[in-house]
Amino acid sequence: MSNQPMGNQTNIWPLWEVFVRSSRGLSHVHAGSLHAPDAEMALRNARDLYTRRNEGVSIWVVPSEAITASDPDAKGSFFESPQGKDYRHATYYTKSEGVKHL
């Protein structure tokens, strides 16, 4: 397949990940990604693309390359196994059940 965009330039704008805060007091949540030449234009594009219906009061854009993700194959060893550690949950303590305000 030809990889020659029409026009004279072939390099693509960098990829940005977009995070939108839907209202004050909530976290920014990943909405998707877009291409833009710099951070300011990424913000403007993100506003046009991901908040056409008042979906947000704040947007973050982050260069996709700047994100380091955990290795999905390392699930078992990377995330501590909850096995045998029930005592970290309040539900482990049954004798106090029924005691008020506890």
Add this chain to the structure above:
Amino acid sequence: MAAAPLQPVAAEASEEDRAGQAAFDRIIADDSRIEPTDWMPEAYRKTLTRQISQHAHSEIIGMQPEANWITRAPSLKRKSILMAKVQDEAGHGLYLYSAAETLGTPRDVLNQQLLDGKAKYSSIFNYPARSWADMGAIGWLVDGAAIANQVPLCRASYGPYGRAMVRICKEESFHQRQGFEILLELSHGTPEQKKMAQDAVNRFYAPALMMFGPPDDDSPNSKQSMAWNIKRFSNDELRQRFVGMIAEQVKVLGLTLPDPELRFDEETGKWIHMELDWQEFKDVIAGRGPCNAQRLERRREAHANGAWVREAARAYAQKAGQRKMQKAGAA
């Protein structure tokens, strides 16, 4: 997100592939979601890249039949609505390219496949929009069929695709309603207007039903897609469900569907519709529809005409970056 590079298919599965396949099978069996950094079979990646990019291309090409009517909308209200809808289609295309890209193929490669005429998109957009009533029929029937198709895709096993579909479905319901209301207004207007509405419904009925794809016994990829939890219902199942919905809705419009065989079969609990012209479907997909050449030509032209915008944005970003550095140096 930075996706894993495409892995060449090894003649013999490595230890890693076997472990990856086992984890993949478990996730699918649990009806859970696959994410971009997970191991996935090459065929799964390829199928999804094709399906999501075709879906994105359909949204982008789908802007054209309606955009042609923006300047001729009968009122300012209708014009504003139509512009918002066409803008949504552009947005939907971008959500989907964003999802497709997580599978490892860059966006400009996908875009180039469309411009080169090598990629497919929904056959429905190769039919002309001849009258204002077509804006109604497209919203009601075409967007209606798209919604029936897309709602189950919100649960597709590939995470980024499912999430894009959730966003799209939320926005799509306004599209169908505005179309329905255009037809409703016309069908309660003058006899000429009612005739125009009926004519639009007549022309879009069969092509809209064909949007669900070929019949189940002629849809070779469906089985694998269902096994992978990408597709949840068969083409025929979704089609008969959709026919049942519009068979009721058309009564509210005071119009009729051009289908003498349409009936509800008590025995099977399914809707029966007329035989569709699958040769026509294949011809349109293969590029021999009424508007294929025109649609692609328009897309190429729009892309070429936008070149200066892309260049200007790049130059602006460069200049702004330099200015920032100078400022930082001076301080």
